[in-house]
Amino acid sequence: MANLSNTEIQALFQERPRKKEIDIGIKHNDRLRFHTETVINKSQLSPYYQTYIDWISSRQPELLPTDKIERFKQLFTVPVPTVELTESIFSHLGNVFKGQDAFNRYQFSDDEILGDWQGFTTDTFWNTQGFSAMQNAIDSVWIVNLPEVQNSRYPEPEDRLIDIKNIIDISVDINNNCEYLIFQSGNKIYVYDDYKFSRYDFTDGSMALLPEVEIPHSLGYCPARMFWSDPLMSGNYINKKAPLTNVLGDLDWLLTCQVFKKYMEIANSYPITAAYRKQQNFIDSQFESDRGRSKEQQKTAGGALAGPGSYLEIDPPLQGESDLMADPVKLISPDVETLEFHEDSLQLKEQNIFYKTVGIDGEQKNDMAKNEKQVMASFESQSSILEKIAKNFEIIQEFADKTKINLRYGPAVLQDISVDYGSKFFLKTEDDYIEQLKEVKDKGGHTAVVSAIMDETLEAKYRNDKNGLTRAKIIQELDPLPDKTQEEAEAILDKRGITIEQFIIKSQLLNFVKRFEREQASLVVFASARDYKDKIDLIYDEFIKYAKEITENSSEPKNIIPFVEEPSVNEISQKEVLIK
Known part of the structure; x- marks a missing residue:
């Protein structure tokens, strides 16, 4: 020591x-x-x-x-072009702090100290x-x-x-x-x-x-x-x-090619006008001593071929030589294929860097040609990278918290500490989960699998809104058949698999939620001090009453057309409760 x-x-x-x-x-x-x-x-x-x-x-x-080096320095501009790519990379890597199953556990010998530490x-x-x-x-x-x-x-x-x-x-x-x-x-x-x-x-x-x-x-x-x-x-x-x-080497070369492309866009993106040289054709035939240049330094037209409006002179053919141009003036078009090649090459370089650091190429989400195995492999690769980063943060945060606790309360107070960033990161969007849910249902997937994907859909939708997530999960609990569509619920009703009241709750769920929150309280606040099961049972009993009110006024409740009022900004959308 x-x-x-x-x-x-x-x-x-x-x-x-x-x-x-x-x-x-x-x-x-x-x-x-x-x-x-x-x-x-x-x-x-x-x-x-x-x-x-x-x-x-x-x-x-x-x-x-040497001459091109000076032009390269001139075309090198700030912000450095590669920064945009690295910002996108770290935007994805920032998911390491969004683990769905993350937790910190501190065990003290005194509960009072635990409360002080949490504050x-x-x-x-x-x-x-x-x-x-x-x-x-x-x-x-x-x-x-x-x-x-x-x-x-x-x-x-x-x-x-x-x-x-x-x-x-x-x-x-x-x-x-x-x-x-x-x-x-x-x-x-x-x-x-x-x-x-x-x-x-x-x-x-x-x-x-x-x-x-x-x-x-x-x-x-x-x-x-x-x-x-x-x-x-x-x-x-x-x-x-x-x-x-x-x-880092790939980023250096990408940056170099990005600057080269600027150079190429100046020199090769615009047509060049070519004509036969006249006997004397100076841009300015007057003496230029007042411009700091001698007569010998006068430039002929077309001396600079970079940028728009370039003009090139060609010596006319001598007697007996073939004519190089069909017309006295000719327009030389840029090489479009070369320009497109370099544009595609830059995109490939960026995607390669992105894939190496994030685990998925930047275009994959929009590439429908990717099969299911490729998509799953990319998510596994992303998860592996994030878990590796998370491990580094877990180690240093656990060491730091342990040290601060020992200095604040003394070394005998802390009994156990665990910092876990989790392993379930938000790598998919709500739309990704909805598409996955559709595929699973089309293939006749097990109800447990469908339910798990629905939970993940809600968590992705409300990743930054804990109150919204709690409300959405309560609504899901109140749905008699959360993994079934309206048509599927009707078929189950025909086979007497559910009661008429359950079917009405299914078809009128959002209207019942609105009515309950108008007459009672928000789903989150209502009976918040009660056991969660009791809370759900109390709300569901109210929904049964609402359903019976409808059955008393309708002889054929199963033909009721579900009416859903226009949801407000804070209302959960139909697809978040009933995913078709």
Whole structure:
């Protein structure tokens, strides 16, 4: 266990034994930022921009001749074109925080402390700052930040991520836990180890000889850990592999081809007018010394063939030579096939990167030619990628919460902790589930399978509306035949499989829901303090009364045409209750 003396700290500050790994991490993060950060001025670009331009222009053999390199730089605009693709990628990877079966479990020796912890803790740090670090600061280190002044009954430890560019030295074990950490923040140097927190002044650019603050802790371990767990290479516990790491080369080449295409659009997208050269045809025949150019520097017409309105002169044939043009003036059309090829090539490159990082190509949802096995395989691939990302977040959040709990309440209070991001992520839309439900019913699928898909449909529809999901599930509970269509319910009624009242409830379900909420209360609020089964039974009894009112006024209730009032914005739609 590390218990650094002041002499050891001073030596580590000077020698920096992990400088190689820290430099690798800085360059890695710079490269990730280049393709993920939106900037509107080239001066704000990541330092990797210069490395990228050097690759285009300075490496031997050179990728482009000098004149085209300058045009390439001119056509390289910000925001960097690849950022749009990476934003789409991370939009999909953000589903890692939407696990349907996610849960956090904390077991304390005192229920009062459990209540205090639930009021104190928040998960927003990980889906904001944590998610951002996953994109372009993968080698960050999590630390606990403990305010010096305690203003409440318990200490208030905070989550914090230290970018690797601010780390001076670090020692990490095989489990990604820090043995010690030395980092800079503003004009201070901080040291964390297994026994204490230390702070040194760094105002004049040199580290003070003695700490200005030294606070012991009783954790028994260093309250710092690598944010991410997936290693970049074997035996290296500092540098980590981000979701984009394996496609950084692909992103560089995609960006290059995107700029090349701009060049091609200027040079090859417009027709060129060609004509025989006249004996003298200068754009401006007057002397141009007042423009800083000599007579010898005058340009003939058609000297620049890039862009619209290009004009090219051809030497007329000599006597006896064949005529190169049928007309004195000829229009040379652009090569459309080449333009289309490069457009298709860019799309394929983007889809390939998207598939490698997300597990599904960007066009698959609209590709009806994909068979069921291919679609299921893609969802399995997406789930596998998200589960891998979730595992990294689970590990660091569990370590962070355990550390904060131990510092806030003491190490003897926490009995068990479990952070689980789940394995059922929202990878399908409501329409995907409806289509799947139709296929299962057409094939005569089991009722249990149909019911499970209906539940998933509602969860997808109301993924961000817990109240709406609760209401929809109550309506589903009140439906006597939730997995049957109106026609199927009529057939069951004919065979006396359900009562007349049940059929009426089925056909008038939404009208009954509206009436009940007008006369009683919303389905969610009604009898909320009662047992769930009792709540459903009470509502259903009211629906039976409504149905009997109809049977008293109709001799043939099964021929009743279901009438559904126009739903309001907050009403559940018919397809959410009765899926045909």
